Amino acid sequence: MLLSKARGKAVVDLTTAETIGAVTGCTVAPSPAHIAGLRLKTRGRGHHMLHWEDVRSFGPDAVSVEEPDRVRDEKDLEAGDQAHAVHNPIGKAVLTETGLEKGTVMDVEFDEQSGRIAHLVTADEQIPGEDLVGVGSYAVVVTAPQ
Amino acid sequence: MTVYMRAGEIAKKPVVTLAGDDIGQVKDIVFDSSTGDIRCFTLAGRGLLSGPLHRALLWRNVHALGPHAVMVRDESALEEDDSAATPGEDERAGVNVLGVAVTTRSGTQLGRVTDAVVATGRKPAVAGYEVETAERERVLLPVAGPITVSGERILVSDATAQHSAGNLGGFGSAVEGLRHRPVHDPQED
Structure with a gap:
């Protein structure tokens, strides 16, 4: 599934059947490349994060969560946390390990069961998930072709 | 194919870790006048108003040099201070490869x-x-x-x-x- 298609999906609390919020983005972590967290827009102010492990299921129309208290305010996360917003790849420059820029990440294609990332999508190409080295404040680093 | 660039173009390039964080930008290139090689970079913090970082990046700790960034493994690649950028005692002060x-x-x-x-x-x-x-x-x-x-x-x-x-x-x-x-x-x- 493409992240752009997952955007706006309702996040539902399985115990109360209430909507907690909507998916706005994600954070990713390398080795192997996977979705580390989902960014949510909730009713209150600011953004909230949900760790991928706390997602019960990622359905075609909604994301279900068993423990809604696991949804945390983005400000409470430490920078080292893989779900911290600094690891959001969307809109960041792609930089190879050898310091060459190749476009901007526009979208992420992932498996909604495992959270594994199939491709990072830029305007020009699809970069395989296994090439991902890291996502930080400045860029998405990928391995360089030998 | 090897790509070449002028050393002067490295100035202002961001220093980026493999985790994707920018930890500084190249301020100056320090040559080693005894070998003609580059010895280290002095760094400035990122952003318009940030001053010098006072931490040198030794040439041998550079993971890769690219046209858009200087890549390092992580923040430990930087020296604790910038003493590497000052000439050693066996060298005459002010000696530089530029101008020779x-x-x-x-x-x-x-x-x-x-x-x-x-x-x-x-x-x-x-x-x-x-x-x-x-x-x-x-x-x-x-x-x-x-x-x-x-x-x-x-x-x-x-x-x-x-x-x-x-x-x-x-x-x-x-x-x-x-x-x-x-x-x-x-x-x-």
């Missing part, structure tokens, strides 16, 4: 160094120098094999003068030409 004369072994002065040419990639290295000739022309001279460097001049082989390039696009073939030149140069004159 380039002379062939047979005694022809080719010009003065205005910049170094660096091969980018995983094993970045100084591959040559940009030299301003007496006619105020700027040419790129590849260096290969043993060169001798002092604070006053860089001595290069006589063949170097025949393999200069006018721009970075032609520099790669100049390096190849110098490297694969016949041992006994047939064009003796």
Whole structure:
């Protein structure tokens, strides 16, 4: 599934059947490349994060969560946390390990069961998930072709 | 194919870890006047208002040098201070590769160094120098094999003068030409 298609999906609390919020983005972590967290827009102010492990299921129309208290305010996360917003790849420059820029990440294609990332999508190409080295404040680093 | 860039172009490039964080930007390039190589970079913090970082990045700790960024493994690649950027005791202060004369072994002065040419990639290295000739022309001279460097001049082989390039696009073939030149140069004159 493409992240752009997952955007706006309702996040539902399985115990109360209430909507907690909507998916706005994600954070990713390398080795192997996977979705580390989902960014949510909730009713209150600011953004909230949900760790991928706390997602019960990622359905075609909604994301279900068993423990809604696991949804945390983005400000409470430490920078080292893989779900911290600094690891959001969307809109960041792609930089190879050898310091060459190749476009901007526009979208992420992932498996909604495992959270594994199939491709990072830029305007020009699809970069395989296994090439991902890291996502930080400045860029998405990928391995360089030998 | 190796891509070359002028050392001066490295200034202002971000220093990025493999985790994707920018931990500084290159402020200055410090040459080692005893070898003609780059010794280290001094760094500035990122952002318009940030001052010097006072942490040097040694050349050997650079993971890769690219046209858009200087890559390092992580933040531990930086030195704790910038003492590496100050000249050692055995060197005379103020000695720099920039401005020194380039002379062939047979005694022809080719010009003065205005910049170094660096091969980018995983094993970045100084591959040559940009030299301003007496006619105020700027040419790129590849260096290969043993060169001798002092604070006053860089001595290069006589063949170097025949393999200069006018721009970075032609520099790669100049390096190849110098490297694969016949041992006994047939064009003796």
